[in-house]
Amino acid sequence: MDEKPDDRHQSIHATTPVVGSELTFGSVTDKISAIVLKRKTPFGWFVGFAISFALFQLMMLAIINLLFKGIGLWGVNIPVGWGLDILNFVWWIGIGHAGTLISAILLLLRQRWRTSINRFAEAMTLFAVAQAGVFPLMHLGRPWLGYWLFPYPNTMGIWPQFRSPLMWDVFAVSTYATVSALFWFVGLIPDFATLRDRANNKSFRLVYGMLAMGWRGSARHWHRYETAYLLLAGLATPLVLSVHTIVSFDFAVGIIPGWHATIFPPYFVGGAIYAGFAMVLLLTIPLRKLYGLESFITMRHMHNMAKVMLATGLIVVYGYMIEAFFGWYSGNQYERFMIWNRMHGPYAPYYWALILCNGVTPQLLWFKKIRSNLLVLWLISLVVSIGMWLERFVIVVTSLHRDFLPSSWGFYSPTQWDWAMFIGTIGFFFALLFLFIRFLPMISIFEMRTILPEAEVDEG
Amino acid sequence: MVKTKASRLYGVMAQFDNPSTLVAAARETYAAGYRKINGYSPFPIEELSEAIGFTRTGLPLIVLAGGIIGGLGGFFMQYWMEVINYPLNVGGKPFNSWPAFIPITFECIVLCAAFAAVFGMLALNKLPQPYHPVFNAPNFALATRDSFFLVIESKDPKFDHDEARRFLKSLEAREVVDVEL
Known part of the structure; x- marks a missing residue:
């Protein structure tokens, strides 16, 4: 009993420290809260926010135009009724999943390195889910009737069709957004209290004070808080797996060749985590440089994230191989044609670009030298993000554009308004992230304190 | 005189520099028979809630x-x-x-x-709670930074103002202050 804490201490801190060894309770608090309260906002922040806010306006323009003219503005039509809008939805939701994985699953697995990046990754989840929601809502055609998706007593006397995966999606995504927001807010409460007590500016103190709700770090409160946080992590873990499983049901429950496959749920979840970790790396590498957070987000974090990316990348590659195997082994001419058409049809360049981006490039991560080179790691993450977008394009478009009857074949190409919506959501995502890093602590301060060596209670 | 002072008193607060002394002090306070006690820390300390006798939650x-x-x-x-x-x-x-x-x-x-x-x-946790007496303590803003606090509340049946102050001072506390309601 007496040696136990010591052993744990040894195994975690002795070999590779999670964070810089010079940190103390005070310096952790001051360094992170200073980004919000004291430090001059870097010039790069204004430039980045201005660009992303301008792109957000492009999204607003695309939406207004869409509301006036209808979804004929987009490239979608029969046979490809699900174009860029559904694939962007799946892409954004997938990106969000890494945040929940880092904050919930790694918490349950006692991976203490997660502490440096969980707050940021959770924010990324929330903002990515917000972008994802825009697409199906706008794709409804009459988005102002979107509330019809929810079962509320209405004068029409009818109910939603609960046997449809699209209804499951409504519940899964809205639950995911709500639970992610709750988890994020609960994690922020003690840090709001820290900011309240550090702020010199009266209005900041007032706002953070209200958000902290009178948090005072009482031992009884902490006990219930820890229980609630752990239970939320336990709830979020199956939730995150269910969300992308249900998203994959949108496809897998249909009978379209290339969609009707049992591999879809795990393949989608793996791909989601893959895309999400790529996005976390894409964002943290420049951010840690810009704000000098090297002692919080160390090379160990970079290595671990690169390894998770490699592992999930291999799951995705396995999915591609199984898809091809299914096509061949099914003996079904439509399934065989679908695979042949993916590899040799009009969209073949997309397929091979996808294999190059998602299958070949991440193999570089086997080498420690490459994982240690942040520029290369950043570029690989960018390639993976593009690759995951291409994957969804291939799944959605190549299956739909040539299904059973050659007389119903068609071709899909996105219009400028499709692209405006997509680029606009990227702008919205980054605008929200810039506001987040300016006004909220991007690293969980209280959790950073718990992983410092001085936080160990010595009961000698 | 003494009575009015005690009724305006929330409790006596001791400040500590690190989690280990706080937990040790909390254990001794509990062992001394005080029950209306509470610890305050900038991060969750599992041993602390156990030390003040709070282990179960519904x-x-x-x-x-x-x-x-x-x-x-x-x-x-x-x-x-x-x-x-x-x-x-x-x-x-x-x-x-x-x-x-x-x-x-x-x-x-x-x-x-x-x-x-x-x-x-x-x-x-009875949150949101905009006002709480512990916020009146002079150094309490450090409870969200790097300081650790232990309070014996005046509601404790064993509470005696001078005795509680003397007891907390004997526990390696950096400072002991009165907390007013």
Whole structure:
């Protein structure tokens, strides 16, 4: 009993420290809260926010135009009724999943390195889910009737069709957004209290004070808080797996060749985590440089994230191989044609670009030298993000554009308004992230304190 | 004189520099027979809540109740709508096609349990609470930075102002102050 804490201490801190060894309770608090309260906002922040806010306006323009003219503005039509809008939805939701994985699953697995990046990754989840929601809502055609998706007593006397995966999606995504927001807010409460007590500016103190709700770090409160946080992590873990499983049901429950496959749920979840970790790396590498957070987000974090990316990348590659195997082994001419058409049809360049981006490039991560080179790691993450977008394009478009009857074949190409919506959501995502890093602590301060060596209670 | 002073007193607070001295002090205070005591720290310390004799919380039960209510509510909402209120033949499937109702049932379990966890935690902690006497203590802003506090409340049956001050001073405290209501 007496040696136990010591052993744990040894195994975690002795070999590779999670964070810089010079940190103390005070310096952790001051360094992170200073980004919000004291430090001059870097010039790069204004430039980045201005660009992303301008792109957000492009999204607003695309939406207004869409509301006036209808979804004929987009490239979608029969046979490809699900174009860029559904694939962007799946892409954004997938990106969000890494945040929940880092904050919930790694918490349950006692991976203490997660502490440096969980707050940021959770924010990324929330903002990515917000972008994802825009697409199906706008794709409804009459988005102002979107509330019809929810079962509320209405004068029409009818109910939603609960046997449809699209209804499951409504519940899964809205639950995911709500639970992610709750988890994020609960994690922020003690840090709001820290900011309240550090702020010199009266209005900041007032706002953070209200958000902290009178948090005072009482031992009884902490006990219930820890229980609630752990239970939320336990709830979020199956939730995150269910969300992308249900998203994959949108496809897998249909009978379209290339969609009707049992591999879809795990393949989608793996791909989601893959895309999400790529996005976390894409964002943290420049951010840690810009704000000098090297002692919080160390090379160990970079290595671990690169390894998770490699592992999930291999799951995705396995999915591609199984898809091809299914096509061949099914003996079904439509399934065989679908695979042949993916590899040799009009969209073949997309397929091979996808294999190059998602299958070949991440193999570089086997080498420690490459994982240690942040520029290369950043570029690989960018390639993976593009690759995951291409994957969804291939799944959605190549299956739909040539299904059973050659007389119903068609071709899909996105219009400028499709692209405006997509680029606009990227702008919205980054605008929200810039506001987040300016006004909220991007690293969980209280959790950073718990992983410092001085936080160990010595009961000698 | 003495009586009015005691009635305006919330308790006596000691400040410590690190978690180990706080936990040791909390254990000694509890052993000395004080029961209305509380620790304050900038991060959760498992040993601390145990030291002040607070080890059980009803929160897991509240979350379980939330999950059960969500699960039953989610399933029977669908059952009532699709079987009783407006039966509709969809692709020849049975009205009670329960496997198709499972995904939404699951999401309702998670949603209600998560609400129960967050709002249950806040309610048991009596938050939001804009005012609390401990905020009157001069150094208490450091409780969210790097300082650790232990309070013996005046409500404690064993509480005697001078005795409590003397006791806390004997526990390696950096400073002992009175906290007014």
